[in-house]
Amino acid sequence: MKNILSQMLLPQFHKFYIAAIILTLIFLPLLGLSQYVLRIMIMIGIYAMLAMGLNMLTGYTGQVSLGHAAFYAIGAYVSALLATTLQLNFFIAMLAGVVVAAISSLLLALTTLRLTGTYLSIATLGYGEIIRMILLNWEPVTNGPLGVRNIPRPSFLGYELTLANNGIYYLMLVLLGIISLLCYLIINSKIGRAFIAIKEDELAAQFMGIKTTGYKVLAFVISASIAGAAGSFYAHMIRYIDPNTFTFDTSILMLSIVILGGMGTFRGMYVGAAILIAFPEALRFLAAYRFVVYGLILVLMMRFRPQGLLGWRSSNPYRLSKQVSEMLAQEGNREITLKPFEGKEEAVKG
Amino acid sequence: MVKKMKKIISYLLIATLVMVSLIGCAGTAGSKAESVVKIAVAGPLTGDNSEYGIGFKNAVELMVEEWNERGGVLGKTIQVVVYDDKNSGEEAAAIAEKIVGDSDIVGVIGHFASGVSMVASPTYQENKMIEISPTASHPDYSSEGDYIFRNNSVISAEAEIGLDIAINNLGRTNIGILSIKTDWGSSTAGITKDLILANDKLNLVAQEEIIEGSDDYSAAVTKFVNAGADVIIVAGMYNTLAPFAKQYKQVNPDIALVGFSNAYSYQLIELGGEAVEGVTFPISFFSGSTDPEIQSYVQRYIEKYGSAPSALTSQAYDSAGILLQAIENAGTTDREKIKEELYRINYKGVTGDTFFNAIGDAQKTYVRATVKNGAFVKVE
Amino acid sequence: MAFLEVKSISKHFGGLMAVDQVSFKIEKGEIISIIGPNGAGKTTIFNMLTGVYSIDAGEIDFEGKPIHNRSPQEVVSSGISRTFQNIRLFSNMRVIENVLVGTHIDTHYSFLDVLLRTKKYKKYEAENTVKAVEILRSIGLGDRIHDYADSLSYGAQRKLEIARAIATNAKVLLLDEPAAGMNPQESEELLQFIRTLRDGGYTIILIEHDMSVVMNISDRIYVIDHGKKIAEGLPDEVANNPRVIAAYLGGEKKYAENS
C-alpha cells in the first residue's frame, strides 16, 4: 500500500495528474453543478489569481505586502469605470485596469525603495488604506460610498458571458491559466532566479551583480498587475463594487492563502485558495470563527510549517534542457581549467 | 521515505479538505418538503455589523413564530432559512445563488448594507426571487428590478421631516450637517443640504463628514461651534450620534440635535446617557407606542431576546410580515403572483402603515420622538 | 600601476576607527593574504572593497580606474567577486541554481525574451547552464548539482560559494576565511584548488586570522591590527616580525579574556 502510494507520486506521473485536474476543471460545469457551487469555484479562481500575484512578490521575492487589496481595487475600479462610462469592451477595460494597477505599484515601489522587511510591509499597509480613502473620497470619479453599479458582463465576440451559460467560469479558467503560465515563464528565468536570490539573501544577491532594487520593483509591478487583472474580472463578474470589498481583511486573506498554501509554490496557491474560500461555506458552524481561523493559520503556519502545507522541495532532479544535456554529453568528463573572464568572445565558451 | 509519507499524507489531507468543502457547498440542497414555505434571512451574523444581522434574524423568526402559531401560511408551516453574508459582497453573491437554487424559498429578507444588497439583487431579479431589504438605503437599490423591494424609509421624506423638527419643534435655523461616509450617510447629507438651500428661512452654516472607525469628533465639533450652528442634523447610526452628542455637549450644552430613524435604538440612550437628552428624530416605529399590537410585539421581543427592538430590527419584522401577508393574499407560492400582491399591499405593521410605490420603495408615515429622562417619548 | 591598488583607506563608525589608512596592492595572478586577530578590521576592508561600506578617506583603483564608493553590483561587474565569512548561500536553491544566479550578470535577455521564450533566451540559458556545470565539476561538486545548497557539508558549501563567485566572471576573488571550520584535509584540498585558480590566471585576496593557513600559499601577507596595517611582506618575513607576534599574542590574550 505504502509502495503503491509512493510510486504514484513519481515525477513521470505528474504530467498525468495535472492533465487530469485540468480536464476535470474543464468538464466540471457539464456535470450540472448548481450556480452556487460555480460561484464558489469562481471566487476560488479569483483568489488563486490574487494569491498567484502576491506569491510573486511575497513568496518568491520575500517582500511582504499588507496592502494588496489596493491593486485589486484599482484594477476593479478602473475597469468598471471605463466599461460603464465609455462602454469599453471588457478586455480593453481590463487591460487599462492592469496598466493603472501596474503604474500605481510602480509609484509605490519607487517611493519605498529604501524600505526593507517589516518597514516595507507597514508602508504597503498604509498605502492600501490610503487607496481605500481615495476610493471613498474622490466622489466625482469613484462615486464614493455609493460604488459603481451596472458593470457590464464580459462579452466575447458579441457573446455575453454569464454564470448561467458557464462563460464566466471558463473565462476564469482561461485567465487563471494565462496568469499561471506567465508566472511560470518568469520564475524559470534569470528574473525568477534573481527574485528567489533576493528573498534568500539580499546582500549576497547584490554581490551576484543583481540590481536588487530594480528586481524588487519589477516583482511589485508584476504582482500588482496580476491583482489588477483579478480585480477587473471580479468587477465584471459581480457587477457592483464599492470600497468595502477592498479592505485590510482582503489583503490578509490573500496573504493567508499564500502562507497556507506555501510561499514560492504554484500548487499552494490553488489549494490554499480552495481551502480558505470553501471552508467557511463548508463548515458553517465555524463561520463566526472564520477570522479567528485565518489568524490561527497565520500563527500556526509560522510556528510549525512556515513553508506552507504544500511547501516541500521538489525531490526531482533539476531539469536540464535537451540542448544542455547534449552539450554536456559531448563534453564528457574532460578536465576543465577555469580561466578568469577576459573578454566577450570567451565569456560563455565551454 | 518519511518525507514521502509526509507528502502523501499532506496530499490526502488536502484532497479530503477540498472534497469536504465542495460537498459541503453542494450538499445543502437536500430535503424537499411539500408542506413547508421557506423564507430566507440574509445579513451579517458575524463580524463588524453582526448586531444588525442578528436583529434581522431575531425579528423574522419572531414574526414567523407568530404566523406558525396561527397555523402558518396557506396551511403550510413557515420555515426560516438563515444565511450569513458577513456583510461582504462576495459572500452575498454566492448566497444569492444558493437561495435562488432552493425552489421552496419564496423571498429573502435582507441584505443589510446597500452595497451588499446590490451585489445580490441582480441574481434575485434574474431568478424572480423576491428581495425585501429592511435597511438598504442606496438611492438606486430598488430600481434594480421589480422583484427588489425596500422596507426602509425613503431618505427625502425622512430628511424633510428632520428639517421640520429643527425648525418647528426645536425652533432653530442655523443648521450644521454631520454625516457618516456611507451610501446612506452621504445621500442623506446631500438631500438634506439641497432642502436647506431651497428654503430661505434656513441657514446651512457647516457640513462635516466622518469615516466610521474613529470616535473623536472634536475637530467637527470645533468647526460647528465656530460656524455658529445651533442645531446639528446627524446622519449616522446610534454609535455616531451618541458619542458626538457627548463630545458636543461638553463644549456647548445648548446645542440641539436631530437624528434619523436609523439611530432609533435603546443603545443610543445606553451609550449617550444624559448627552442624548433632547435628541429628536422622525421615526416610523415607536416602541413606547400605546398601540396594543406594538406593545405586544415589543414585549414579546424583549421576552425572547432580552433587549428592546431597534427601528431597523422592527423594519425587518415588518418585512417578514409583509411578505407573508402577500403570500396569503396571493393564495399561492408562485413568486410572480406574490410580487404582484406586494405592489398592492397596504400593511399595517409596527413601523406604521406601509405600501410600496412603483419602483418598490416603502412609503411610510412618520411620528416624531425625542429622548426625555432616559427614555424615548413621542413629540406631539 | 598595480592591478588592484588600495591607497590608505579609512573607515570609522562613530568614534571607532575601524580601518585606519590601510594600503596594499596586488598584481594580476597573485595571491595575497590579509591576516590579523579577530576584530582587527579585515572584513571591514572587504566591505569597503566591495561597496558595502563607503570609504571615509583614500582611494581604491582597479585596472587603473577608481572603484571605491560604488554599489556592490558595480564592483561585481568590474570583475571583483567575494565570499563571506559566515556562508551566505541561497540555501533553498539547488547547487546549480546558486551558480546560475552567479551568471546573472552575463545573461542579457529582456523581459519579452522571457515571456516569448525566444532563441536568445534559450541560447543564454543553455550556455550558462553548461558553464555552471563546468565550474561545479572543476571545483568537485559535479555530482551534487541537483542537491539543495543547505544539504551540502560545510566544506562543500564554502566551495559552492567560491563557484558562485567565479560564475560572475570575476577576475579578482576576495575569499573571506575560506578554510574556516574545515578539517586539515579539507582545508589542504581547498588551498590546492585556490592554487589552480591562481594558475589559471585568477587574482586572489584571502582573509585569515590563522596565519599558518596562508603561509604556504601567499605571495605576500599584510597584517592588520586595530584597523592599522602593522606589517607586510613575504610570509617568512611577516611570521618573524616582532610587532606581528606581539599583536597576535596580545590579541589572543584579549580574546581569551572576553570569552
Place this chain on the structure above:
Amino acid sequence: MIVQQIFNGLALGMSYALIAVGYSLVFGILRLINFSHGSVYAFGAHMVLMFVSMNLGLIPAIFLSILLTGLLGMLIDKTALQPLRKKKSIPIAGLITTIGISYIIQNMLMILFGSERKPFPALFDKGMINILSVQISSTQVFMMVVSILLLAIMTFVINKTKIGLAMRALSQNVKAAHLMGINVNFVVIFTFFLGGASAAIAGTLISGYYQIVYPTMGFVAGLKAFSAAVLGGIGVLHGAVIGGLIVGVSESLAAAFLGGTYRDAVSFIVLIIVLVLKPDGLFGKKGIMKV
C-alpha cells in the same frame, strides 16, 4: 479656531501616544513590530468592562484588567513568538504571527462581547476647563497627567532598575546579553508584560474618555499609534509621545481644513513619508549594517 483645533489634536495625540509606548517598548527590545498591540488594547478595555459588570468596582476592575492584559502579553510571547526566536525564523515571521494574533483576539472579543459599541464608565469627568478661549476637558487633562506619569515610570524602569538594564542590554545585542548571563526569555516576557499592561492602561483611559468600547477599536487607533511610534523613532519612549502628538495634531488640522474624511488618510501619509524619508524617526538612532 486653529488654536482650539491644535488642542483637540494634542488631546487626540495623547491617546495615540499612550498606545504607541507599547509598540515602542517591544520594538526597542526585539526589533519586532507587535501588530497585535492594537487588539490587546481593545482586550484591556473589554476586561475592565467585564470586571465592572461583575460589580467589582471600577478601580479593582482596572487593576485586574492591567494584570490580565499583561498576562495576555506574556502568553502571546510564550506561545507564539518565543518559538520563532528559538527557530531563528525570518523577521517577517514575527510580524505575520502578530497579525494572526491580532485577528484572533479581535474576533474572539467580537464573539464573546458582540461587535457593537458598548458604554464605558466615565473615569474622571469634571467638565470643561477654559483657558483663554480654548476649551479642554478635564478628562483630557487627567489623561495627559497619567500618560506622563506612565512614561516616567517606564523610563525609570528602563533606565534605573536591574531588569531595565537587562532590557537595554538585550536591545543592543541579544547574543552578548545572553553570554553575560541575562535570562533573555525572562526579560522579553517581562517586556511583553509591560507592553500588555500599558495597553490596558491606554485602553482604560481612552475608553474612559470617549466612554465607548468595541472589539475593533484597536485597529485604526493601533495603526495610527504605530505611525506615531515610527515618527518619534520606534524604540524611543519619549519619541512615541512626541510622535503621537504630531500625528494627533496633523489629523485634527486635516479634519479642520480638508474635511473629516481625510484625517485617516493624512495619518497614513505621514506614516509613509516618515518611513521613506527618515525611517529611524525623529529621535531614533541609525544602525550599522553587519555583513
